[in-house]
Amino acid sequence: MSDRPFDTESLAWPLLSAAEDAWTESPEPVARTRPAQTDGNPGLQELVKALPRLGSVLWLERRERRHASDEVKIGARGVLLLDHPALRTLAACRDVAACSTVTPHGPREWLCLRDGRGETRAKVYLLPDTDYLAWDELTARIAPAEGPAHVPTWQAHGAFLRSAFARFGAGWNARLLAFELKRLPWMDTLDARPPLRLSLLGLDLAHTIARSEGAELVTPLYSA
Template structure:
């Protein structure tokens, strides 16, 4: 399940050194509507929505619609927790979205194809959190599926609409990272092309 992580440990450090590996983390307070408005700037990302069974149904933010049910939790986001680590195959960065009660909503995973400047702008002003040890609970998440996509917002009458687009072209490194992340989360990876 965590093959890429185990491989990273085996190839870079001896098993005695793995306890020293950590994940850098920070927290950003942001409401779901601000997040939704900024998501299209990221370009291509790997999106891992929370399992529907683990989240209670809630109303959408006023003035917003979603084209897919698994996008609704993004509008309920109140906090982003950004995490980064270095593995044998390079850096990994992701953002976990949490609602006001602290429930996991979704994960966005940075890809080589993501707009790094927009990613950094989204996380600007974050508060550093204590580093966490690299462990399956920090790396995996309770997601329903892993999807390669781009976000889009449109206007319909007086409502804002959060939607997605196919990712289109994806680098081979991005495909490899997406496969590894999906494997670590124990979910299937939806195709990048429609």
């Protein structure tokens, strides 16, 4: 099992890269700059490009009492619009870690998107319907593991506590999503929608993961 963090600066938002495609917070300018990356770890722009290539995934985001308001980012190459409410969680993320472990249901892999305090705000889970080549291409650029990944195990008292916390906005929402990046001359739009088809194996795994995370499935479910 592994918990392999990205370069913590590579996904910092606002991005501190002086490269042409770097994104920055809007409307405030970024005063600091950093040299171009040489370690090959993907930055935020690369993550935005990679998500649509994954196909169907299970997306988990923290259930917030107040929805994230940052849905538009302005950068050197134009505007980035986060066109799905769940994706606005990306505005608060500062780094990403790739995790993997073996459960009684088989191996499991996912990405953790963390905020500036190191708290996980969103997760992207690999499903049987995900494009494995695209997933491997993305995770191959991640630094070696430093510690074991934690996977919640179902217990009666744990399930009760997660259900109670969820009522106070501390739980997870789970969505089956396929990402879509649209490029216009003056704006890029990152959108997401439920996949048109999903295998029975993928659907069963999504239910299993959501249950182990104490998450509520809030997306229409489609099966091939």
